[in-house]
Amino acid sequence: GENVEQHPSTLSVQEGDSAVIKCTYSDSASNYFPWYKQELGKGPQLIIDIRSNVGEKKDQRIAVTLNKTAKHFSLHITETQPEDSAVYFCAATRTSGTYKYIFGTGTRLKVLA
Amino acid sequence: DTEVTQTPKHLVMGMTNKKSLKCEQHMGHRAMYWYKQKAKKPPELMFVYSYEKLSINESVPSRFSPECPNSSLLNLHLHALQPEDSALYLCASSQVVHSYEQYFGPGTRLTVT
Numbered sequence: 001g002e003n004v005e006q007h008p009s010t011l012s013v014q015e016g017d018s019a020v021i022k023c024t025y026s027d028s029a030s031n032y033f034p035w036y037k038q039e040l041g042k043g044p045q046l047i048i049d050i051r052s053n054v055g056e057k058k059d060q061r062i063a064v065t066l067n068k069t070a071k072h073f074s075l076h077i078t079e080t081q082p083e084d085s086a087v088y089f090c091a092a093t094r095t096s097g098t099y100k101y102i103f104g105t106g107t108r109l110k111v112l113a
Numbered sequence: 114d115t116e117v118t119q120t121p122k123h124l125v126m127g128m129t130n131k132k133s134l135k136c137e138q139h140m141g142h143r144a145m146y147w148y149k150q151k152a153k154k155p156p157e158l159m160f161v162y163s164y165e166k167l168s169i170n171e172s173v174p175s176r177f178s179p180e181c182p183n184s185s186l187l188n189l190h191l192h193a194l195q196p197e198d199s200a201l202y203l204c205a206s207s208q209v210v211h212s213y214e215q216y217f218g219p220g221t222r223l224t225v226t
Contacts, residue, residue, distance in 0.1 A: 032213045034213075034214065034215070036217070041222075042219055042220070043117075043119075043201075043203050043217040043218050043219045043220045044156065044203070044217045045217070046214060046215070046216060046217075049213065049214065051213070087153075089155050089156075091155075095211045095212065095213060096211060099210050099211055100158055100169075101156075101158070101215065103155030103156060104155065105154075105155060106153070106154070106155055
């Protein structure tokens, strides 16, 4: 079945450094790729997303890139801050057919002050 | 406003109890979802409602019974649960099932004793 691999599972960076999290999906028909941030004790929060007709999207310190040929997409966080510490989940879905989100396994990001 | 609310925040119940989880959104979304999330894992889809009708049941045991009384409300009725059902239960909504973004609520932390 479809799956999404996410790496790394944990990531520690110094405050101010950049963080990159990578996901690889298997379903070539996937056309929407959201990223969620989940803080301890809270629900996942949609922080950025990308559709298959776009290669890159930026929102302030956060960017997502998509390589459809390689079936890779990545989350880039620049100038990290302690409040960026959380678990990040990527997901892939197709907006037709079963339309289920296939989630990655999550990355625990720690930003060290 | 992309807010999904859930009550209660925490719930402790015995294996013979009957309880209900509630979810509400006022974004005019016509698709609503229940997910189950175990510690350090991504959310797992349980049920999908589309226009107040059950669209997907991911082979969830009958001790979980969903209900969608109207387009803003989603309930999950619980009966005769097992300790392994202890988890964070998340509600989400999207404009329609084939739309892109899903917005999650904060979750209900359920403990079955």
